[in-house]
Amino acid sequence: MTSTERETATEMRPTRQRTAVARALDSFTDFRSAQEIHALLGQRGEKVGLATVYRTLQRMAESGDVDALRTEDGEALWRRCSATHHHHLVCRSCGAAVEVEGPAVERWTRTIAEEHGFAEVSHTLEIFGSCRDCTSASAAGS
Amino acid sequence: MTSTERETATEMRPTRQRTAVARALDSFTDFRSAQEIHALLGQRGEKVGLATVYRTLQRMAESGDVDALRTEDGEALWRRCSATHHHHLVCRSCGAAVEVEGPAVERWTRTIAEEHGFAEVSHTLEIFGSCRDCTSASAAGS
DNA sequence: ACCCGCAGTGAGAACGATTGTCAAAACTCC
DNA sequence: GGAGTTTTGACAATCGTTCTCACTGCGGGT
Numbered sequence: 001m002t003s004t005e006r007e008t009a010t011e012m013r014p015t016r017q018r019t020a021v022a023r024a025l026d027s028f029t030d031f032r033s034a035q036e037i038h039a040l041l042g043q044r045g046e047k048v049g050l051a052t053v054y055r056t057l058q059r060m061a062e063s064g065d066v067d068a069l070r071t072e073d074g075e076a077l078w079r080r081c082s083a084t085h086h087h088h089l090v091c092r093s094c095g096a097a098v099e100v101e102g103p104a105v106e107r108w109t110r111t112i113a114e115e116h117g118f119a120e121v122s123h124t125l126e127i128f129g130s131c132r133d134c135t136s137a138s139a140a141g142s
Numbered sequence: 143m144t145s146t147e148r149e150t151a152t153e154m155r156p157t158r159q160r161t162a163v164a165r166a167l168d169s170f171t172d173f174r175s176a177q178e179i180h181a182l183l184g185q186r187g188e189k190v191g192l193a194t195v196y197r198t199l200q201r202m203a204e205s206g207d208v209d210a211l212r213t214e215d216g217e218a219l220w221r222r223c224s225a226t227h228h229h230h231l232v233c234r235s236c237g238a239a240v241e242v243e244g245p246a247v248e249r250w251t252r253t254i255a256e257e258h259g260f261a262e263v264s265h266t267l268e269i270f271g272s273c274r275d276c277t278s279a280s281a282a283g284s
Numbered sequence: 285a286c287c288c289g290c291a292g293t294g295a296g297a298a299c300g301a302t303t304g305t306c307a308a309a310a311c312t313c314c
Numbered sequence: 315g316g317a318g319t320t321t322t323g324a325c326a327a328t329c330g331t332t333c334t335c336a337c338t339g340c341g342g343g344t
Binding site: 011013015017018047048049050052055073074 | 319321325331
């Protein structure tokens, strides 16, 4: 059993379900939950099991095709992303997201970690705020 | 170091349970789950309901007495923290944590957010790695 | 001290997101 | 077409966390 631990590049069979999930991901740019994506597929008449949506999302995240983040209350949100390392500027109200890069931050985290003797460093960084639209909308509302 | 309150929560009654949780938090410096903390209390003979542990941790987080973060799989981890704004360098294996500050990062996030028209900016940043002890331990082990 | 009102507590039920199960369906390659 | 995998899907099972609600105990009058 222990020998089965092969680092296979995972052959992803192109099934109807996976294509559907991939296309769904292309249709929006904000972060959404697996359940929302599942519902979206349902509305489109694409019948894909919830478990399959979760499985597909996970595999796509592993292969770097989608980004995942956790809300304050622990729910996972997903979104298609570019291949390069980056972080997000996310709107608290509408979920709109912008990919941002910060070379200086990358450098800083590595330095700090080394100073403290930490190896194999990785990090998570998300910036939350209220986007222009939501800010003016709430200002007008009240 | 008995007197603590002053400007915080209006009425936080000092009960046996809350004192127990507070003391438990003082007994370790790494991030732990609510359930682990509950178990720790149990071992010490302090009988505190699980729900109470959760409630207490939440309130302490709101008043800034503890920091909370989510693991990759969505579980919440807690730890007593200092009052100033800071981030963490956390060991993936043993949970050891170091508080770090990065004025430059704070500035950077605010700038980036403003550039994109985002208001009321906040952010999360955690650095993960393998601490010195865990790194040498695993090197020796295998 | 005694009473009272209400914040606080605990046991267990409820919840909700996610994962596991496993027989049936879909792919690939031959 | 057929064998051998991989994938799927309906549904059960997990598991951390929150809710419910009757009961407890802190604290401020009196």
